Amino acid sequence: MTEPLAQQVFLALGDPMRRELLERLVRQDGQTATELAAELPITRQGVSKHLAILSEAGLVSARQQGRDRRYSFTPGPLHLTVDWISALTRQW
Known part of the structure; x- marks a missing residue:
């Protein structure tokens, strides 16, 4: 995992509202900002x-779907973050 990606992931997950939005997209994929709000x-x-x-x-x-912009959870960076944390904990 690269340092810039790690910083972006931790920054993004550092806010409770962003974590809530992410959880909602995990539960129901393809929502618009209006639907989430x-x-x-x-x-x-x-x-x-x-x-x-x-x-x-x-x-x-x-x-883009017609006039709507639909958002989806992308797990890749989260998997990389978990792998990185796991590698650190194995060194303890």
Whole structure:
């Protein structure tokens, strides 16, 4: 795992709202920012900003579907992070 990717993943996961958004996308893939905001105490614009940070870390991907932008969880960076942490703990 590269240092910049690790920093982005930890930064993205460091916020409780971003963790909540990620959990919601794991449970129900392909939601829009509007759909996510409808169930949370945050505006659509706030959700979009959090999704952008998750996307920069590679934890979320977006696809255009008509006029909607649908977001999905991308597990790759999280797997790399878990592997990296596991490797560290084996050294103890």
